[in-house]
Amino acid sequence: MNVQDIDRAGFVEEWKEWHRAKEETLAGPHGxxxxxxxxxxxxxxxxxxxxxxxxxxxxxxxxxxxxxxxxxxxxxxxxxxxxxxxxxxxxxxxxxxxxxxxxxxxxxxxxxxxxxxxxxxxxxxSFRRTPAYAPDPRWVVTARFLPFEEPRPVTVGAAVEGLEHVYDSPGQVEFELAGVRHRLTAFNGKEPGGLMVLFTDSTSGVTTYAANRSLQTAAPGPGGTVTLDFNRAGNLPCAYTDLATCPLPPAGNHLPVAIEAGERIPLERGGQP
Structure with missing residues (x-):
């Protein structure tokens, strides 16, 4: 997908709706x-x-x-x-x-x-809002899903010290940023056939939450095409509270680049507006 192919006004409005719905769930009466x-x-x-x-x-x-x-x-x-x-x-x-x-x-x-x-x-x-980078179409990346022959169990750490989670990974997503090729291990996402990627990058612990961010995708299209919209890289609950058991990214799911897109460090954790 090319940046010029994106309706910028519609793109921003869709991102705002995604962010609003996410905040509403997080801060709901029983969120x-x-x-x-x-x-x-x-x-x-x-x-x-x-x-x-x-x-x-x-x-x-x-x-x-x-x-x-x-x-x-x-x-x-x-x-x-x-x-x-x-x-x-x-x-x-x-x-x-x-x-x-x-x-x-x-x-x-x-x-x-x-x-x-x-x-x-x-x-x-006392919750007000979650700071986020302004949505920018240049952070929408076309990737390719590389399925494993069989799902592989992957053990990851957790926000709670000493706790581990085991997820079945269906494969990896491969993409390029600034001419450099990257691969991230993916887990099953919320949507049927969709994927979920946990990752950190060079902004982690600086402007974004140190432990993890999460990115959901739709099911892969023809040829395994996947759209990674890093504008929707969201915080997990552990970014706000120590009472969450969120998984950490798998080994190797660190991007050595600054993904200046998506949600930033919450105000509750010292983030800046």
Missing amino acids: FLAITGLHWLSPEPARFEDAPGSWSVTADGVVVELAEGEELTVDGAVVRGRYGFGIVPERDSRYADWGDARLEVARRGGHDILRPRHPDSTLRT
Whole structure:
């Protein structure tokens, strides 16, 4: 895709809509900014200040024991006493409501966790916006998807020290920037057949978040053609809060160039407007 082929006014408006929707999800009543705790569950029952009940992990999955007068709402039904969430698959989540709060029961890196989300979280109520580079069509790059014969499991680190994630990688994306060829390992994206690339570059830790940024793509087209729009390189939740377990980029997914596009260091982490 050539820069001259892009309708600049429409391009900017589409980027603004993408950024607005992303901010809306992040700062929603039960978005990541509403999280008040990251509680690691174990066989030993434990209570937490920001959630009712006593929580533990059993052979049948996560269980909560609600005391007299305590209740949760799960899938529209009120539950009291002992309630089992079952075995939660890796990278999946289940939810229960407690007043205006939402409790997330999840499994990350082989560990069961509880993350309460309260709309009155200070991080959420004080949130203003995420700084970003002005959208520029020159950061829209045509790449080629190079599939593996079979998906390969790739182990990556996490924002939480000592935690690891394992993702199946369907292949790599190859592209050129300033005449230099690069390859990045890709994971499955949000859209059917789409890709997700985690990366760092020379702006990481300077103007963009140090640990990672994420880029989603549509499914590869004819001949494996993929469009990488670095204007949509976005922050993961760990850029805002230490209560996230975000994956780090795979080894080799560092670009030795400055990708001056996409979201920048959040104001909450000392970023500049």
